[in-house]
Amino acid sequence: MTRVVLQELSKSFLRGQEEKKVLERLSFALEPGQFLAVLGPSGCGKTTLLHILAGLEDYQGQLILEPRPRVGYVFQEPRLLPWLTLERNLAFALRRPDGAKVQDWLRRVGLGGYGRYYPHQVSLGMQQRAGVARALLIEPSLLLLDEPFSSLDELTAQQMRVELQGWLAQTAATVILVTHNPLEAAYLADRVLLLSRSPARVLAELEVPFPRPRDLEAPELWQFARSLVRCLEAGA
Amino acid sequence: MTQANLVVRSWLYRGASYASILLAWLVLSAWLGPKLMPGPGETWAFVQRELERGVLLVQVGITLQRVLLAFALAMGVGLALGFASGRSQRFEGLLEGWVALGLAIPRILPIVVAYVLLGLNELAAVLSVFLIVLPTVVVQVREGVRTLDPRLFQMSRVFGKGALEVLYFVAWPQLAPFVWGTARATLSLCWKMIVFAELLGRTSGVGYQIAFYFQMFEMRGILAYGLAITVALVALDALLAWGGQRAGRWRAREATA
Numbered sequence: 239m240t241r242v243v244l245q246e247l248s249k250s251f252l253r254g255q256e257e258k259k260v261l262e263r264l265s266f267a268l269e270p271g272q273f274l275a276v277l278g279p280s281g282c283g284k285t286t287l288l289h290i291l292a293g294l295e296d297y298q299g300q301l302i303l304e305p306r307p308r309v310g311y312v313f314q315e316p317r318l319l320p321w322l323t324l325e326r327n328l329a330f331a332l333r334r335p336d337g338a339k340v341q342d343w344l345r346r347v348g349l350g351g352y353g354r355y356y357p358h359q360v361s362l363g364m365q366q367r368a369g370v371a372r373a374l375l376i377e378p379s380l381l382l383l384d385e386p387f388s389s390l391d392e393l394t395a396q397q398m399r400v401e402l403q404g405w406l407a408q409t410a411a412t413v414i415l416v417t418h419n420p421l422e423a424a425y426l427a428d429r430v431l432l433l434s435r436s437p438a439r440v441l442a443e444l445e446v447p448f449p450r451p452r453d454l455e456a457p458e459l460w461q462f463a464r465s466l467v468r469c470l471e472a473g474a
Numbered sequence: 475m476t477q478a479n480l481v482v483r484s485w486l487y488r489g490a491s492y493a494s495i496l497l498a499w500l501v502l503s504a505w506l507g508p509k510l511m512p513g514p515g516e517t518w519a520f521v522q523r524e525l526e527r528g529v530l531l532v533q534v535g536i537t538l539q540r541v542l543l544a545f546a547l548a549m550g551v552g553l554a555l556g557f558a559s560g561r562s563q564r565f566e567g568l569l570e571g572w573v574a575l576g577l578a579i580p581r582i583l584p585i586v587v588a589y590v591l592l593g594l595n596e597l598a599a600v601l602s603v604f605l606i607v608l609p610t611v612v613v614q615v616r617e618g619v620r621t622l623d624p625r626l627f628q629m630s631r632v633f634g635k636g637a638l639e640v641l642y643f644v645a646w647p648q649l650a651p652f653v654w655g656t657a658r659a660t661l662s663l664c665w666k667m668i669v670f671a672e673l674l675g676r677t678s679g680v681g682y683q684i685a686f687y688f689q690m691f692e693m694r695g696i697l698a699y700g701l702a703i704t705v706a707l708v709a710l711d712a713l714l715a716w717g718g719q720r721a722g723r724w725r726a727r728e729a730t731a
Contacts, residue, residue, distance in 0.1 A: 292631075292632050293631070293632075294631060294632065308634075309632055309633075309634075311629070311632040311633075317625055317626060317628075317629045319644065319647070320724055321724035322643070330633070330635075330643060331633045333634070356724070372633075376633065
């Protein structure tokens with residue numbers, strides 16, 4: 239499990255001669271094992287934040303990840319290697335081959351009989367399940383979820399949100415979920431960080447006041463989600 | 475239509491294509507006469523005679539050796555330069571002048587210049603052909619590298635994959651169809667240029683034999699040696715085409731999904 243601390247973290251990109259600021263002095267801390275949802279409008283820099291946490295981008299300011307994390311990452315799209323079967327895609331993430339572990343995770347995400355299938359032979363939802371399994375089977379200490387259900391139809395996404403809760407209960411990872419879906423944030427996270435439009439600043443940080451397991455149909459969850467939207471609108 | 479029928483039909487078309495070449499040869503031979511254009515039978519008899527003398531295989535072997543040497547050099551260096559220029563704009567900029575020059579220059583020029591500077595020897599022949607084909611390899615590999623999916627490299631980095639694993643599991647499968655395609659084009663260009671270099675300045679190889687029979691005005695010899703090296707290289711090309719098909723299987727699977 240990893241402790242995450244951001245202090246005055248900023249990020250700019252050079253667009254031609256112009257410097258475009260994407261993240262502006264973000265500060266927050268996340269204790270080991272906590273689940274944080276980062277909620278903000280499209281294009282506000284949420285994915286950039288995850289890229290920084292995964293070590294894919296440089297930044298200004300301070301970022302503390304203690305101890306050094308083993309990062310699992312679920313991307314917006316499955317990002318499987320099309321020339322490898324699903325089981326070999328999962329094995330690719332491992333440092334040492336472990337067929338039993340791969341099969342175990344394939345079963346856990348409901349892909350038990352599909353290990354020898356190629357990504358194009360299964361549906362997008364199944365590919366995304368394989369993407370989730372790939373991120374979880376390495377036993378990450380920091381799990382980054384980048385709008386993992388945004389490319390799926392709502393029915394499949396809903397089902398996977400429920401299943402994700404169960405899968406996450408089997409890991410002890412610190413989790414950061416990036417989303418623009420307030421209900422998803424309220425359903426899955428312990429805390430929600432609201433970001434403004436680009437350049438992203440922290441608008442508010444809220445505890446999700448519901449015990450687990452949560453019910454997606456619960457009116458208070460919907461109410462909380464609506465309050466998140468109001469906060470975002472007020473910030474905008 | 476079943477898959478088997480499609481395969482049979484495809485082979486029939488191929489057969490018809492080769493048969494039409496043979497027919498055109500026969501018609502041309504009948505029209506121009508055997509002195510100017512010997513037919514397939516007379517050419518085959520000449521091939522047999524050269525085989526019996528033990529000359530043909532030796533000469534084809536010499537040419538093949540030169541072709542494969544120039545080909546291996548061009549593919550090795552071209553892959554490295556193409557990969558580097560596809561990944562780095564700075565390197566591409568540095569190389570651009572050389573590539574543009576190499577593509578624009580008349581192909582005979584490097585052969586002539588190499589013979590003048592280095593003498594009429596093996597080094598000049600192979601080196602000049604290597605230089606002629608190198609820009610084509612660089613450009614084709616560079617274009618292949620540009621199609622690599624950066625998101626897959628990102629994914630590999632996140633999961634802590636090392637350079638060799640990334641090269642083998644992520645880069646190579648995407649690049650392989652381009653490399654095999656480039657290899658076919660390079661081999662084809664190499665052998666044409668080597669035969670030309672032999673014709674201009676060597677005393678062995680198929681090019682030299684063609685020049686020799688040209689001076690003797692012996693069309694059977696010209697056609698026999700031309701045909702022999704063509705057959706050898708068609709076989710090599712078929713091997714490369716097979717490799718290319720295997721390397722591109724995942725793309726085909728995706729396309730038909």
